[in-house]
Amino acid sequence: MEILVATHNEHKKAEIQQILPDYRITSLSDYQLFDEIIENGQTFQENAKIKAQYCFQKTGKPSLGDDSGLVVPALGGRPGIYSARYAGDHDFKANIKKVLEEMQGNAERSAYFITVLCLISEDQERYFEGRVYGKLAHEVSGEKGFGYDPIFIPEHHNLTFAEMKTTEKNKISHRAHALRQFLEYLKA
């Protein structure tokens, strides 16, 4: 069975293919779908659905949309759905700077990453969610990963995601948890 993933990111496609070896994972690029998908939902769920729906409407294939972000309860849940463009569009340095500035002097530093997946096919619309809890560091550390990795320390660890090996991060990440939920569902 094929699952079309609403991404142009080949790394994301490969990560999902690795977790779902029995399925043929395709991406937007495989269908020459280069329209900009406007993610104007108010929740992670709505944004994941917008992406899945676009793919399903274009191809009729079972389609998977995803939306992820960093949630900081002490900041009222921000950056949340605005994670990618909190200070500047995919400007990871500026985004991190803004979060650290807003958190200055705040001792309540708990945070989590969340991924929501939405699967849409002929007869269903289903959601899967994964989270990884941790806390925000006071300064950036590490070179690996992307986004907020240099300031996020997952619980039971002393290193930021950007200091951990990618394979270690990928075992405990929000994306991995959500994909495992998805896999369990497919197996059932």
Ligand code: IMP
């Ligand atoms: P997306 O929905 O997967 O594109 O994620 C949206 C944004 O959330 C990214 O641009 C990052 O800023 C942030 N983000 C999501 N997942 C991660 C992660 O694993 N590490 C660091 N930042 C992340």
